[in-house]
Structures are given as C-alpha cells and as structure tokens.
Amino acid sequence: xxxxSLIATGVTLGLVxxxxxxxxxxYVVQDTATKKCTIVDRKPTTKxxxxxxxxxxxxxxxxxxxxxxxKVCTN
Numbered sequence: 380x381x382x383x384s385l386i387a388t389g390v391t392l393g394l395v396x397x398x399x400x401x402x403x404x405x406y407v408v409q410d411t412a413t414k415k416c417t418i419v420d421r422k423p424t425t426k427x428x429x430x431x432x433x434x435x436x437x438x439x440x441x442x443x444x445x446x447x448x449x450k451v452c453t454n
Contacts (some may be wrong), residue, residue: 398421407432408447416452418442 408428409416432449436442
C-alpha cells in the first residue's frame with residue numbers, strides 16, 4: 380500500500396511540477412505593415428512583426444511600461 384502511494388505521488392508531482400516551471404515572457408512587437416505596437420507572450424516567428432525596445436520583459440506590467448517608453452510605439 381505504501382509503495383502504491385509513493386508511486387502515485389511521484390507520478391502526480393511529475394505531471395504538476397513542469398507546469399509551475401514554465402516562465403512567461405512578454406515582448407513588445409511592432410507590425411511592420413501598420414507600425415502598430417502590441418504586447419505578446421511568445422517571441423514572434425514571422426517577418427511581419429519585429430521585437431522592439433528592450434527585448435524580453437518578465438511581467439506584463441513591465442512590458443506595458445516598456446511600450447510607453449519605446450519611441451517607435453509612442454508616435
């Protein structure tokens with residue numbers, strides 16, 4: 380019985396812990412056609428958007444503050 384509980388706990392931790400380890404990153408990107416800036420949570424992989432400003436932000440709040448500071452986004 381103890382062994383089954385130990386195995387079940389191990390499996391549960393193996394499934395749950397990676398979810399907590401995911402780090403969310405935010406990027407301020409600019410659409411190359413419209414020149415509009417937005418905040419995204421994944422690094423852009425297309426050529427229609429480019430990362431502008433300081434690059435990676437750890438929180439959305441930091442990204443929003445960065446969006447206000449970036450000159451190409453304030454025009």
